[in-house]
Amino acid sequence: MTMDGPNTTGSRRPRRRLAALTATLAIGALALSACAESQREDDGGGGGDSDVDSTFIFAASSDPQSLDPAFASDGESFRVSRQIFEGLVGVESGTPDPEPLLAESWDQSEDGLSYTFDLKEGVTFHDGTEFNAEAVCANFDRWFNFEGIQQAESVGYYYNALFKGYADSPENAVYEACSADDELTATVTLAKPFAGFIASLSLPAFAMQSPTAMEEFGADDISGTEEAPVLSEYATGHPVGTGPFKFESWQTGQQIELSAYEDYWGEQGQVQEIIFRVIDDPTTRRQSLEAGDIDGYDLVAPADTASLKDKGFNVMARDPFTILYLGFNHKIEELSDPLVRQAIAHAIDKEALVAQTLPEGTETATQFIPDSVNGYNDDVTEYEYDPEKAKDLLAEAGYEDGFELDFNYPTGVSRPYMPTPEQVFSNISAQLEEVGITVSPQPNKWSPDYLDRIQGGADHGIHLLGWTGDYNDTDNFVGVFFGGQKPEFGFENKELFDKLAEARKIPDVEEQTPLYEEINADIAEFLPAIPLAHPAPSLGFSPRVESYPVSPVNDEVFNEIVLSE
Numbered sequence: 001m002t003m004d005g006p007n008t009t010g011s012r013r014p015r016r017r018l019a020a021l022t023a024t025l026a027i028g029a030l031a032l033s034a035c036a037e038s039q040r041e042d043d044g045g046g047g048g049d050s051d052v053d054s055t056f057i058f059a060a061s062s063d064p065q066s067l068d069p070a071f072a073s074d075g076e077s078f079r080v081s082r083q084i085f086e087g088l089v090g091v092e093s094g095t096p097d098p099e100p101l102l103a104e105s106w107d108q109s110e111d112g113l114s115y116t117f118d119l120k121e122g123v124t125f126h127d128g129t130e131f132n133a134e135a136v137c138a139n140f141d142r143w144f145n146f147e148g149i150q151q152a153e154s155v156g157y158y159y160n161a162l163f164k165g166y167a168d169s170p171e172n173a174v175y176e177a178c179s180a181d182d183e184l185t186a187t188v189t190l191a192k193p194f195a196g197f198i199a200s201l202s203l204p205a206f207a208m209q210s211p212t213a214m215e216e217f218g219a220d221d222i223s224g225t226e227e228a229p230v231l232s233e234y235a236t237g238h239p240v241g242t243g244p245f246k247f248e249s250w251q252t253g254q255q256i257e258l259s260a261y262e263d264y265w266g267e268q269g270q271v272q273e274i275i276f277r278v279i280d281d282p283t284t285r286r287q288s289l290e291a292g293d294i295d296g297y298d299l300v301a302p303a304d305t306a307s308l309k310d311k312g313f314n315v316m317a318r319d320p321f322t323i324l325y326l327g328f329n330h331k332i333e334e335l336s337d338p339l340v341r342q343a344i345a346h347a348i349d350k351e352a353l354v355a356q357t358l359p360e361g362t363e364t365a366t367q368f369i370p371d372s373v374n375g376y377n378d379d380v381t382e383y384e385y386d387p388e389k390a391k392d393l394l395a396e397a398g399y400e401d402g403f404e405l406d407f408n409y410p411t412g413v414s415r416p417y418m419p420t421p422e423q424v425f426s427n428i429s430a431q432l433e434e435v436g437i438t439v440s441p442q443p444n445k446w447s448p449d450y451l452d453r454i455q456g457g458a459d460h461g462i463h464l465l466g467w468t469g470d471y472n473d474t475d476n477f478v479g480v481f482f483g484g485q486k487p488e489f490g491f492e493n494k495e496l497f498d499k500l501a502e503a504r505k506i507p508d509v510e511e512q513t514p515l516y517e518e519i520n521a522d523i524a525e526f527l528p529a530i531p532l533a534h535p536a537p538s539l540g541f542s543p544r545v546e547s548y549p550v551s552p553v554n555d556e557v558f559n560e561i562v563l564s565e
Helices: 031-042 073-082 133-144 156-165 211-216 233-239 282-291 302-310 338-347 350-357 387-396 420-434 446-456 480-481 494-503 510-525
Strands: 057-059 090-091 098-100 103-109 115-118 175-182 185-190 244-253 255-260 274-276 294-298 314-317 322-327 403-412 437-445 462-470 529-534 538-541 545-547
Touching: 073 255, 098 103, 115 133, 133 156, 133 175, 133 185, 133 211, 156 480, 156 538, 175 282, 175 480, 211 322, 233 244, 233 480, 233 510, 244 350, 255 494, 282 294, 302 314, 302 403, 302 538, 314 494, 338 387, 338 420, 350 387, 350 420, 403 446, 420 462, 480 494
Parallel strands: 057 274, 057 294, 403 437, 403 462
Antiparallel strands: 090 098, 103 115, 115 185, 175 185, 244 255, 255 274, 294 538, 314 538, 322 462, 322 529
């Protein structure tokens, strides 16, 4: 986390936040094209510039997991959320670093346990509810009082991962209380120090939501199971925030529509309506851009970058702030053996994987944080590509004749750390087969099946997943992955868990650094999963998009888009 010290103040220029929503099905994409064109003609110029088409159509690769960001963990949900919702803390444009948003400023106590926020005046939620200190406390108390299925990793992921405990299990809880000191002053008290607290509040999961709308539409009425949660009416059709765009409609598998919030406290940009078109196939997304049916899309396939540029389209790359990894389920007998995990690591040619399946600018990974994040360690154990050594390690582990292993991978989705999952799966599978590991393919649609299967239970083997850093704090990478026992990995390592818990409490970055360097060395030796690459995702846009606010943490806001026509 990059801050100017414990007492951070400042003002944030009014701006809007981007939604680059994803959705799962390409079905209906062509039919929706004519509808979108009609909407554009009806809208004319829309907002600030009558000569500019104010409807912006963005192709999404899947439906969001949830329109309630408190119950989401995927980037597709968050891109929508960033348009509808805002938090106390935002992100400085073009960086992963925090800056004031709905909070004009804040003061931190010397012991790191109390934060007093001075709130922006004159802000309303989309339903007319006033944003004030009581609304702030209503949101914090809501998260703290999650219970039952709401606490499941597959549902309330971020609060679980970062705040560690709830009202019914306060022994590990980071949060303690919130008080509305006056109309525009709220104080949040923590039970224990959390160095990444301020930066974490820039996550959409901790955005401010209308207490009125959450009560009216039963935001916490979740049923089903951890593997297959059934979300509330609020989370599927009535999200209400303070952001520059308000929710209009969601046709599952087809599109989401947002419109400019007329009473937004900040600036209104050229974009007055957003349509997130659901197109799950990367080739179809590219073709839709080339045909003029959409204005842009995320996660351009590496093979398409040069072609789009040659045709006059704008291709913009984000700085790498990602990690793609091959996960291990340690509950599987073979994967519980460190020799097998080492063998798999030696079997993978990361250079070939990057060259053949990932975007230009991608870097191979030796650890689970990019080299720009505090605690990166140049001296960690590395597992060079060596198929013969892999075979020897398998023989030493008692698997001289190899074995069969489930390999889980997502379909129908592109992620910032993995634009083409099927290609990554095929590449790694072929390398594993070479050393005697027979792969049993286990494909699942991304949302909700894949994430629920990997994060909600033990029914998986090796698997492909990754992370786009949410903010610049080491705990946001290694702490999220390995800060405690998780169904995804299924291992117990108290020493590692304790070290990560200790590091996240240290408020001084210089004091944190040696411990995080040690932690990264421990992780590389223990090998709970294999860090593969730090991809550099690209976006493709119509020639009419003159400027787009590219962000390493995907905090991209559509009112900052500059259009020429």
